[in-house]
């Protein structure tokens with residue numbers, strides 16, 4: 001089903017993940033304000049915001065930079081990504097992806113695309129600025145009406161490049177799920193329905209050997225996604241190689257589940273939960289971290305943290321002027337060194 005999905009990577013983090021999908025033959029496009037970042041990507045469809053030299057984590061600056069060219073940018077997206085389903089990947093903590101994702105998501109939703117945002121959340125050691133951006137991006141993202149499933153990748157869960165590959169592998173496996181069994185299948189319509197469901201989505205994947213309920217639950221709750229704090233899930237999808245899997249022990253980890261789609265596969269098992277609530281506590285933590293730093297910095301104004309010092313009066317100093325040596329050719333310099 002990959003031909004029905006387009007991938008859009010915004011900024012450095014988003015483009016890194018998008019590039020893994022291009023490696024899996026998805027229609028993929030990248031947008032950046034930094035030519036250095038864009039040059040690192042080996043991709044076919046790369047768009048540079050004209051006149052930009054990067055955004056230095058300034059979300060507003062990105063919007064100002066893209067003001068003139070936004071019409072051209074969205075036109076390029078539409079000409080490359082003709083698919084109805086668009087996976088839009090960006091980090092919450094930077095400037096480019098975090099800032100540009102919001103108007104792009106709004107526009108693409110408005111013209112009838114099913115947008116599937118994938119937002120990378122910063123790890124616990126991130127700066128106040130990154131936390132500020134993450135908070136603002138989350139709040140703005142949550143306010144967009146009509147989005148499909150939103151994936152929140154949590155950089156506190158491990159190495160960022162490992163997170164990138166694991167996510168690309170999980171989502172690709174789900175989109176292209178190979179089900180063909182008399183025991184039941186999760187068909188294309190069901191997969192699209194789950195990915196079109198608003199709210200947060202989480203995917204887990206386990207090997208055939210580990211395909212038991214406890215491992216599937218573990219992969220859902222302790223993978224690379226932001227911690228699930230939602231009591232309810234709208235949809236649960238479980239494709240498993242274990243024909244006698246205890247589905248009930250998985251669904252019962254939620255208070256309520258609206259519908260469950262199950263399928264049987266011969267390979268790995270995949271689990272997906274969609275229609276979850278956003279992790280409000282985590283989002284508020286971004287704001288708190290930012291506010292704590294701002295408060296401490298305001299309490300200790302660096303320009304007033306020492307006694308005012310008097311300027312020196314009545315003293316003067318004339319440095320000895322050293323004349324530069326007569327100019328010597330590079331060869332003579334080398335010769336001089338050799339002859340020493």
Ligand SMILES: Nc1nc2c(ncn2[C@@H]2O[C@H](COP(=O)(O)OP(=O)(O)OP(=O)(O)O)[C@@H](O)[C@H]2O)c(=O)[nH]1
Nearest residue numbers: 011012013016055056057091093094095096097160
């Ligand atoms: N998981 C993951 N996180 C990344 C990656 N690259 C950057 N990040 C995280 O994303 C945040 C920084 O965002 P970037 O994507 O570099 O920012 P940008 O969108 O290019 O924005 P500017 O450079 O500020 O214009 C930090 O929290 C990084 O740890 C990546 O490849 N994978």
Ligand SMILES: [Mg+2]
Nearest residue numbers: 011012034037
């Ligand atoms: Mg960047």
